[in-house]
Amino acid sequence: INVRQINDFFITGFPGLSPEYYGPVSALLFVLYLTIAVGNIFILAFVRSERSLHKPTYLIFCHLALSDLMFGTVTLPRVISKYWFDDSIISFYSCFAQMYFVHFLGATHSFILMVMALDRFIAICAPLRYTSLFSNATVSVLCGISWLIPMSWMIGIVLDALRLPFCNSNIIAQCYCDHIAIINLGCEKVQEVTVVAFALAMFSLLLPLSFIILTYFVIIVAVLRISSSEGRSRTLSTCTPQLIITCVYYLPRCFVYLANFVGYTFSISVKVVVVMMYSLLPAAFNPLIYCFKTKDIKEKLKMKLLQNKITFMTKTS
Structure with missing residues (x-):
C-alpha cells in the first residue's frame, strides 16, 4: 500500500461550480453567516436581558441558539474563504x-431537541407539576448532559x-471536513471505523x-381530550415553535437517509448542496421562529419596539 503523509486537505466546496459564480456564492454564504450570527446572538442576549424570559422553555431556546x-x-x-480568497487548503489537524x-x-442539537419535547410533554400532560418537575436547574442539567455525551464519544x-x-x-468533496469524507481517504480498517461512527450517528439521531x-x-x-376547541387550539399553539424547529431539523435528514437506504443516490454536487441547506x-431561520411563533418573546419585542418608538418621538418633538 502506498501510504503517504498528508499535511493538508483540499476542500472542493461545491463541485462543478464555475469560477464566475464564486463571487455571488461567497457573498450569499457571507449573508447566511451574518444572519445566523446576528439572529442567534440576538436571541441569547434578549433572553438574558429579560428576566421574565428566564424560564425552562427559553433556556432551551438559548442552548439551541448557541449550538x-x-x-x-x-x-x-x-x-x-475558499470562494472569496481562493483558499481551498485546510491543515491536517484543523480538518480533524x-x-x-x-x-x-x-448530535448535541439533536439531544437538546429531545429536552425541548420533554418540556412540552410535562407542560401539557402534567401542568400542575410543571414548575416542580421542570425547573431551570433541571433544564441546565439535561442540556449540560446533551452537550457532554456527544463531546465524549466524538473524541474516540x-x-x-x-x-x-x-x-x-x-481532496474532500464537501464544503467542510466531515467523517465520511475523511475516512474515505484512508486505506485500512475503513469499514470498522465507519460502522462505529455510523452506529453513534444513528443513535444520536434516532433515539431523540x-x-x-x-x-x-x-x-x-392529551390535547384531543380537551373538551373546548379553543382550549385545544391554545394548547397546541404552545407547541408550534417546537414542532416547526424539530421538523426543520429532522425531516431533511430523514429524507436523505431514507433515499440512501432505498438505493437512490444523489450526485456529489446535489448532495453537497442538500447537506449545506439542511x-x-x-440555524438562520430558528431565531425568526423563536420571535414570531413564541407568544412571550413576541410580546416582549412589541413592548420594546413601542417603548423605543415613544422615546424617539419624545426626543424629536
Missing part, C-alpha cells in the same frame, strides 16, 4: 478539529480516524427522534 451559532462559525468561514465540532454540535471517533493511514488523495415522536403522540392524545438554513 446553531457555533455550527455556523465552525463551517461557514472556511468555505467563504472541524470534523469533531461538526458532528459533536449536530476522531482518534480512530486519526490512526488511519492515508493512501488516497487529499423516537422520543420526540412518542412524546408528541401522547401530547396530541445543516445551515435551520
